[in-house]
Amino acid sequence: MKRKINEILSLILIILMISGCAYYETEDTISKTPVGTSRNPAADENNDNTLSEVESDQDRDIDFDNDSNNSAENQTKPDPSNNEPQYTNFIDGIPVVFFTSEITPESLITIYRALGVEPTGNIAIKVHTGEPPNSNYLRPVLIGDLIRLIDGTIVETNAVAGLRASNAMHMQVAKDHGFLDLAPFDLLDADGEVSLPINVGEVLTEVYLGANFFDYDYYVVLSHFKGHGSAGYGGAIKNLAIGLASAPGKSLIHSGGVRRRGYTGDQDMFLKGMAEASYSIIEYLDGNLLYINVMNRLSVDCDCIGNPTEPDMHDIGILASLDPVALDQACIDLVYAAPDGASLVRRIEARNGILTLEHAAAIGLGSREYILVSIDD
Numbered sequence: 001m002k003r004k005i006n007e008i009l010s011l012i013l014i015i016l017m018i019s020g021c022a023y024y025e026t027e028d029t030i031s032k033t034p035v036g037t038s039r040n041p042a043a044d045e046n047n048d049n050t051l052s053e054v055e056s057d058q059d060r061d062i063d064f065d066n067d068s069n070n071s072a073e074n075q076t077k078p079d080p081s082n083n084e085p086q087y088t089n090f091i092d093g094i095p096v097v098f099f100t101s102e103i104t105p106e107s108l109i110t111i112y113r114a115l116g117v118e119p120t121g122n123i124a125i126k127v128h129t130g131e132p133p134n135s136n137y138l139r140p141v142l143i144g145d146l147i148r149l150i151d152g153t154i155v156e157t158n159a160v161a162g163l164r165a166s167n168a169m170h171m172q173v174a175k176d177h178g179f180l181d182l183a184p185f186d187l188l189d190a191d192g193e194v195s196l197p198i199n200v201g202e203v204l205t206e207v208y209l210g211a212n213f214f215d216y217d218y219y220v221v222l223s224h225f226k227g228h229g230s231a232g233y234g235g236a237i238k239n240l241a242i243g244l245a246s247a248p249g250k251s252l253i254h255s256g257g258v259r260r261r262g263y264t265g266d267q268d269m270f271l272k273g274m275a276e277a278s279y280s281i282i283e284y285l286d287g288n289l290l291y292i293n294v295m296n297r298l299s300v301d302c303d304c305i306g307n308p309t310e311p312d313m314h315d316i317g318i319l320a321s322l323d324p325v326a327l328d329q330a331c332i333d334l335v336y337a338a339p340d341g342a343s344l345v346r347r348i349e350a351r352n353g354i355l356t357l358e359h360a361a362a363i364g365l366g367s368r369e370y371i372l373v374s375i376d377d
Contacts, residue, residue: 087114087373095323097330097370103296103315105145111320112146114375115290121217123152125183126243128224129174131162131306136297138224140178143294150220153184157210158247159304160254160263165247188212193246198280200363203269204257207241207277208249218288219281221324225293225331227300227344230254230263231271232353234302235331236291236324237360241277253277268355275360278324282365291327292320295334300347313340325366329357 089096098114100107125147130137147154156164156174164170167190174180174187188210195206223239231238242250248260255262256269282289295316301308316334321327332348335341348354361368 085114085375087116087375089115089117089322091371095321095326095367095370096373097319097321097323097326099317099319099330099372099374100376101317101374102376103142103294103318105142108143108146108292108294108318109149111318111375112149112290112292114373115320115322117290117322119150119152119218119220119288119290121288122215123150123218123220124155124186124216125150125152125220125222126155126239127179127222128239128243128303129156129164129170129179130177130303131159131164132173132176134307135303135305136224136226136299136301136308136311137177137303138222138294140182143222144178144182146222147182151183152218152220153186153216154179154182155186155188155210155212155216155219155244157189157244157250158187160247160250160261162304162306164304186212186215188244189246193249196280196284198276199283200279201276202359202363203273204253204276207280208246208252208260209244209281210246213244219285221289221291223291223293224297224303225295225319225328226298226302227347228302228351228353229300229305229347230351231274231302231356232348232351233328233332233335233344235293235328237274237278237328237356237365240281240289240324241274244281245277267352271352271355272359275356275363275365278360279363279365282324287322289324290320290322291324292318293327293331294318295331298335298341298344300343312343313338321370323366323370325357325360325368326370329368330370330372332357 087096087098098111100111127143128137156170158167158170159165164173167187170187174185179185192211193208194211194213195208197206198204221236221239223236225235226233228234228238241253245253251260251262253273254270255265256273258265295318297311298313298315299308299311316338319327319330335344357368360366
């Protein structure tokens with residue numbers, strides 16, 4: 001089974017290279033191809049909600065010359081005495097996205113080390129605690145070794161509704177799901193919220209975060225990539241914007257800046273608001289973040305759903321980058337290239353989910369152009 005999955009993943013990477021949705025680096029060569037959008041033909045033929053326009057190569061080639069990028073690029077610290085392979089996070093100014101098809105505690109640590117960064121100060125590890133009783137959140141058995149290695153604090157915020165909507169209930173869920181056994185746990189908005197201004201906002205002028213947000217110097221954003229009922233998909237950007245927001249702050253983003261209760265609002269304004277909120281967070285932290293997306297249990301539903309739709313596609317792997325836009329784009333491209341990704345593609349397109357990436361790139365949050373580097377043997 002493992003060999004068959006690796007063969008499928010190798011085929012996916014070949015498709016990505018041929019279709020031009022990424023640069024792909026091996027140990028021997030680096031081959032460049034134009035960046036474009038990978039589509040699943042089977043999904044397109046059967047999807048009434050297919051986007052009417054496909055972004056051009058020029059739209060995807062966004063200048064990633066901002067303070068956040070410069071700070072992140074300077075975080076790479078190769079150690080010549082280390083016998084592990086040494087990687088770089090940018091090639092000719094283009095962000096690298098690391099990939100492994102192995103989804104194990106060991107491979108999670110390996111891909112984290114491939115980033116070559118050493119978080120310092122008070123370190124926060126942003127996870128999703130998962131809605132009971134049966135959501136697809138990242139299990140402690142998978143992420144526990146990495147969390148202990150980083151030696152930081154697990155952070156989360158309250159949900160707008162459900163069993164994680166109050167301090168006591170959310171802490172009970174965190175305990176039941178095993179997170180309190182891994183590391184110190186901080187419910188960031190247990191004592192209220194703080195605001196950050198958004199200087200690039202088309203939709204929002206500020207974002208409301210958990211009051212303890214400022215207690216941390218570095219954020220490790222550890223995300224389960226999957227579908228999402230509102231956003232189309234959830235990855236690094238959503239884990240930043242919605243994941244660090246207070247409950248009223250979540251509602252403000254969902255409503256496109258209109259209200260601080262509920263989930264309703266203009267869909268496109270919600271998607272753009274997530275990108276803008278993430279920009280504000282990254283700007284404040286001066287690039288002191290890294291991002292890891294785990295592509296397993298790829299349901300069309302998010303981890304805030306207690307009984308999500310059972311996945312109908314195979315697990316893909318783990319990806320990591322210092323650029324959240326490049327990381328989420330790479331995950332999207334792998335879904336589109338997957339032979340069994342039609343259901344998730346339909347969910348993404350039905351919610352216009354790509355707009356988050358488009359707006360994120362347009363405001364300088366990151367780059368949709370990337371180099372995919374496999375760290376598998």
